[in-house]
Amino acid sequence: MASLGIPSNTIEVLQKYNFNFQKKFGQNFLIEPRVLERIIGAAEITKDDMALEIGPGIGTMTQYLCEQARKVVAVEIDQNLIPILEDTLKEYDNITIINQDILKLDLMELVTRENEGKPVKVVANLPYYITTPIVMGLLEKHVPIASITIMVQKEVADRMQTGPGSKDYGALSLAVQYYAKPEIVANVPPNCFIPRPKVGSAVIRLSLYEKPPVEVKDESMMFRFIRASFNQRRKTLQNGISNDPTLPYGKEDVKEALLAMGKSETVRGETFTLEDFASFTNFLLK
């Protein structure tokens, strides 16, 4: 395998094709083989697996995935990268490249078609400008996925993994932790990419649950409560929810549910665990 992860090989490919980085697509290509090996190791891809790669760039990580997986599907938005990928991946017959915006793709249909609906392993060095919509799209649409191993901005990885009491705790933490067990695998400094991003990065692995860790009567209502209580940080949960014009619950309803849970009516959303939000929802919808 011609490892593109070595800086000189990446530069050679970029020069050969006179490639211009597009900032709007969040293009920061990995040039550190040890980081690539960490990501591939954490993803635990075997010859039984289909790997779905989001944003293959010039195919650096894709080469590793093609070696490990039975099948790889890579979705890349930038059409200028397609001829490059066809070149760098020409020795593999287990790769399908799709020139599309990942946010516009019907992933359920893709996984059903390409992997008979069996869970796939998602691996990516994500474009940072759309990390949250990509991850939430994968989780909320219930696409069959076993795990998601991704490079993201360090701060976003922290938000996904943290719990109550941290300044990073919020709606993203709760949404991710409802669907998956998060684990930060590595911190990655800017000099592992070309061009260098302005922020630090981290690799995080999300192992999806077969069944969520809490039981809730109405999942989407719980997430509306979560968003309402974090929209108004430093406000009480009671105010956050009763001030939200889209939610049909007043102060008295919220107070009753909180007291039934044995909580104070002045409690703040940022102290609530996922279990608390689930039982709050169940009490309120009783």
Ligand code: SAM
């Ligand atoms: N995987 C490569 C690597 O590690 O070197 C490239 C990673 S780079 C951070 C992100 C990649 O995602 C770029 O190739 C970019 O063109 C692509 N991309 C950006 N927005 C996308 C979208 N909406 N759908 C699919 N790919 C996208």
